[in-house]
Amino acid sequence: MSEQPILEVREVTKTFGGILALNRVSFDVYPGDILGIIGPNGSGKTTLVNCITGFVKMTSGRVRFRSRDISRKPAHRIADMGVTRTFQIMRPYYSLPAYKNLVIPLFSPRAKRTGGWRGGGKLGDRNTVGIDILEEIGFERDSFVPYKMASSLPTGYLKRLELARCLALKPDLILCDEVFSGLSMSEIASMVPLIERLQMDGITLIMIEHRLRELFRVANRVMVLNFGAKLVEGTPEEVMADPSVKEAYFGSEEVEEVMTYA
Amino acid sequence: MTTNEQRRRERLDRGIKVRSDGLYALMSWRELAYLTVPRLVLIVGMLILPLVMPGMYWQRVITIVCIYALLAISFDFLAHYLGLVCLGGAFFVGTGGYIAAILNASLGLPPLVTVPVATLLGAMICTLLLLPCLPLRGVYFAIVTLMYPLVLARIIEALDILGGTDGIMGVDSFANRWVEQYTVIAVVLLFLFGVRRLVNLDLGLVFRAVMDNDQAVRASGMNISFYKAIAVVIAAAMGCLGGACLVHIYMWAGISLFALDFSILPIAATVIGGAGTLVGPVLGCIILVPISELLREFGTLRIVFYSLILVGFVVFRSEGIMVYGERKYHQFQRWVKV
Numbered sequence: 001m002s003e004q005p006i007l008e009v010r011e012v013t014k015t016f017g018g019i020l021a022l023n024r025v026s027f028d029v030y031p032g033d034i035l036g037i038i039g040p041n042g043s044g045k046t047t048l049v050n051c052i053t054g055f056v057k058m059t060s061g062r063v064r065f066r067s068r069d070i071s072r073k074p075a076h077r078i079a080d081m082g083v084t085r086t087f088q089i090m091r092p093y094y095s096l097p098a099y100k101n102l103v104i105p106l107f108s109p110r111a112k113r114t115g116g117w118r119g120g121g122k123l124g125d126r127n128t129v130g131i132d133i134l135e136e137i138g139f140e141r142d143s144f145v146p147y148k149m150a151s152s153l154p155t156g157y158l159k160r161l162e163l164a165r166c167l168a169l170k171p172d173l174i175l176c177d178e179v180f181s182g183l184s185m186s187e188i189a190s191m192v193p194l195i196e197r198l199q200m201d202g203i204t205l206i207m208i209e210h211r212l213r214e215l216f217r218v219a220n221r222v223m224v225l226n227f228g229a230k231l232v233e234g235t236p237e238e239v240m241a242d243p244s245v246k247e248a249y250f251g252s253e254e255v256e257e258v259m260t261y262a
Numbered sequence: 263m264t265t266n267e268q269r270r271r272e273r274l275d276r277g278i279k280v281r282s283d284g285l286y287a288l289m290s291w292r293e294l295a296y297l298t299v300p301r302l303v304l305i306v307g308m309l310i311l312p313l314v315m316p317g318m319y320w321q322r323v324i325t326i327v328c329i330y331a332l333l334a335i336s337f338d339f340l341a342h343y344l345g346l347v348c349l350g351g352a353f354f355v356g357t358g359g360y361i362a363a364i365l366n367a368s369l370g371l372p373p374l375v376t377v378p379v380a381t382l383l384g385a386m387i388c389t390l391l392l393l394p395c396l397p398l399r400g401v402y403f404a405i406v407t408l409m410y411p412l413v414l415a416r417i418i419e420a421l422d423i424l425g426g427t428d429g430i431m432g433v434d435s436f437a438n439r440w441v442e443q444y445t446v447i448a449v450v451l452l453f454l455f456g457v458r459r460l461v462n463l464d465l466g467l468v469f470r471a472v473m474d475n476d477q478a479v480r481a482s483g484m485n486i487s488f489y490k491a492i493a494v495v496i497a498a499a500m501g502c503l504g505g506a507c508l509v510h511i512y513m514w515a516g517i518s519l520f521a522l523d524f525s526i527l528p529i530a531a532t533v534i535g536g537a538g539t540l541v542g543p544v545l546g547c548i549i550l551v552p553i554s555e556l557l558r559e560f561g562t563l564r565i566v567f568y569s570l571i572l573v574g575f576v577v578f579r580s581e582g583i584m585v586y587g588e589r590k591y592h593q594f595q596r597w598v599k600v
Contacts, residue, residue: 053481055477055480055481074480074485075480075481076479076480076482076483076484076485076486077483079480079481079482079483079484080483084481084482084483085481087477087478087481091475091477091478091481092475092478093470093471093474093475093478094474094475095470095474096467096470096471096474100467103464103467104467104468104471104478104479104482104484105482105483105484106464107464107465107467107468107484108482108483108484109483109484110483111483126464165478165481165482166481168482169482169483
């Protein structure tokens with residue numbers, strides 16, 4: 001690819017005390033990509049997201065976003081540049097209704113600059129924009145759902161709310177930390193087109209997933225982490241065909257099942 | 263069927279609460295009254311309080327009530343809308359008080375100038391001093407705010423600066439006692455309704471979001487320390503304003519401005535009045551401060567009675583007067599057959 005990568009991750013290493021959580025991980029993400037990151041539990045996927053988005057200080061290494069170094073920047077500066085993330089354990093503002101949850105990101109400096117999701121220029125009433133975003137992400141406008149307290153929303157809606165919070169910032173890159181996990185099959189089925197639509201809107205996505213079938217459907221590149229180190233990277237087909245992946249991750253029987261699904 | 267029929271208690275929302283929560287449909291005088299009467303009772307009640315007080319002594323008590331009410335609103339705002347437990351009432355009062363006293367005694371500025379200047383300057387100084395602990399979560403803010411008044415009082419005492427243990431004397435008083443009382447009452451009402459408005463703005467939502475979930479606020483590209491600093495400026499301004507008024511009332515600034523009463527009593531008032539209601543802490547002060555004056559006759563036993571009242575509230579009405587009162591006002595109960 002001749003294009004300039006949107007995100008360059010170089011030799012990122014993170015140690016927690018004596019434990020090596022990430023070991024010299026390097027990869028590139030190109031604009032419009034959906035990069036899937038998979039790996040067994042404890043392989044460092046969430047730590048990688050935390051390091052890229054500045055929620056955890058990396059021990060060494062470098063991350064560049066649009067050719068600008070973001071490896072030592074605080075989390076809110078990185079989000080301000082357009083690199084947003086969802087949390088694996090959802091973090092809504094429980095005491096606020098769903099649409100008021102979006103008033104907070106819409107209050108941010110970035111949203112004021114960009115005019116919020118799909119908005120050009122001036123940002124109107126934040127409540128209205130919030131409900132617009134929620135409708136886009138699958139909250140039925142005419143139902144009670146957008147007005148419900150976040151504490152009473154089911155998991156599926158909370159995962160969508162996490163994505164909506166990113167969208168309110170009009171991001172260039174979203175790092176999704178397990179948006180499919182904990183959802184029923186039908187909820188995932190409605191989530192997949194949403195992800196595809198985000199890609200069509202020109203948003204680059206990095207997706208951490210355990211739901212391989214759905215991930216392989218949307219992702220055009222997949223990276224496998226094992227014990228904090230990059231094992232393989234390639235197209236979904238290449239990754240599945242790789243024998244070391246089978247050994248490290250899938251286990252011998254399971255892989256047949258996954259491949260038939262995919 | 264026996265005569266022993268089963269009954270249960272039913273709670274119903276009253277008035278317009280039942281129709282919408284937030285979008286008030288003002289349809290009739292009755293509903294308008296439902297909304298405005300509680301607020302009017304508070305405003306008119308506060309305004310006539312000095313007139314019905316039996317003498318100079320009790321009028322002065324009302325003034326002190328208002329100073330504590332400012333501190334209590336400040337505590338309630340930081341604790342329940344931002345999640346910062348602030349024990350810095352004494353810090354704010356002391357800073358604001360000393361600034362007002364210096365401006366008045368050394369530069370000869372009138373109270374009309376010293377009070378606003380002490381409010382703004384004091385708020386800036388307090389916030390700057392508290393800035394290092396704003397990024398931290400947990401008890402650090404409480405500890406640091408508790409530490410500053412102790413440290414500042416010891417510094418003034420040990421270095422014998424700013425009048426040392428004698429304090430700064432000869433500060434001008436307000437023009438007369440009516441100006442004094444209505445200034446503080448107006449200020450309390452202004453800040454009470456101002457802060458209530460603020461917490462319902464979008465900025466107020468951000469404050470509450472910082473309390474709920476600061477990581478998500480960071481992920482939204484917002485600097486939480488900046489928003490905490492804004493809130494601390496507002497809270498410190500209230501405390502410094504109280505301190506500046508207090509100095510002009512007592513015509514003296516001394517180390518006792520850093521007394522821990524200013525930190526502790528607002529918290530007790532918040533417990534009694536109802537946490538997070540903003541008006542509750544004001545009511546708490548209206549109850550607590552006169553009680554502590556009445557109990558003055560008992561000498562040191564005063565603390566015992568005072569503690570008993572507090573314990574009673576914590577055990578039997580821990581939600582606070584205002585939370586209880588609001589529920590009773592907005593809902594009514596009746597017994598229905600099952």
